Amino acid sequence: MADRTMTTRRQGLLLILSSPSGAGKTTLSRRLLEFNRDLLVSVSMTTRPRRPSEISGRDYQFVTEELFQKHLAENQFLEHATVHGNCYGTPREPVLAAIDRGVDMLFDIDWQGADQLREAMPNEVVSIFILPPSLDELARRLRSRAQDSEAVIQARLAAARSEIAHWHKYDFVLVNQDIEVCLAQIQSILVAERLRRNRQIGLGDRVAELLER
Numbered sequence: 633m634a635d636r637t638m639t640t641r642r643q644g645l646l647l648i649l650s651s652p653s654g655a656g657k658t659t660l661s662r663r664l665l666e667f668n669r670d671l672l673v674s675v676s677m678t679t680r681p682r683r684p685s686e687i688s689g690r691d692y693q694f695v696t697e698e699l700f701q702k703h704l705a706e707n708q709f710l711e712h713a714t715v716h717g718n719c720y721g722t723p724r725e726p727v728l729a730a731i732d733r734g735v736d737m738l739f740d741i742d743w744q745g746a747d748q749l750r751e752a753m754p755n756e757v758v759s760i761f762i763l764p765p766s767l768d769e770l771a772r773r774l775r776s777r778a779q780d781s782e783a784v785i786q787a788r789l790a791a792a793r794s795e796i797a798h799w800h801k802y803d804f805v806l807v808n809q810d811i812e813v814c815l816a817q818i819q820s821i822l823v824a825e826r827l828r829r830n831r832q833i834g835l836g837d838r839v840a841e842l843l844e845r
């Protein structure tokens with residue numbers, strides 16, 4: 633007979649990954665999504681130019697400053713921030729729909745966005761901060777991906793320090809020394825968070841039913 637405890641309906645959670653750029657967050661997100669077919673990624677809107685490796689609609693919705701401001705004025709973002717001089721925002725509608733359907737969502741957003749999401753949805757948010765093993769290693773990783781100019785890399789290293797300063801607001805802080813270990817740690821957090829009592833809908837009735845038999 634099927635284990636009915638496993639079929640309890642659940643409220644969707646919002647899993648935030650933040651880190652300085654180069655700490656491996658993009659790779660971690662991609663791997664997590666491959667492994668968890670039931671996890672949806674929130675595709676942000678940005679005014680940043682598209683990088684050659686990126687696909688519009690998959691990595692971001694790349695828009696003009698004008699269109700971004702229009703969405704902002706219409707209150708279509710759940711959170712938004714300016715990062716490295718570009719505007720980024722999380723479209724509100726897909727997130728609310730996912731939570732309603734009990735689907736979990738993954739967010740690759742900075743500390744400003746994490747602050748706003750935590751404030752808007754304190755019960756749904758689970759936040760993880762990914763640290764690089766060292767700033768030297770971060771610099772090496774930024775250079776090896778060869779996507780940005782040296783000036784941009786220097787700016788990102790300076791920005792890394794201020795991003796890291798917000799580590800203490802996150803539920804979990806991991807060091808990405810080894811991507812496989814880090815991935816397993818995030819996966820463990822996801823599994824545990826999904827099992828939290830307050831996310832399981834109708835659990836009281838289920839337990840009452842169990843006690844009556």
Ligand code: 5GP
Nearest residue numbers: 676712713715720721722740741742744745
């Ligand atoms: P990149 O331009 O390298 O893809 O991202 C730069 C930074 O912006 C990263 O730290 C990323 O997490 C953050 N970011 C991406 N999308 C959003 C968003 O919708 N909101 C916020 N607040 N930050 C974002």
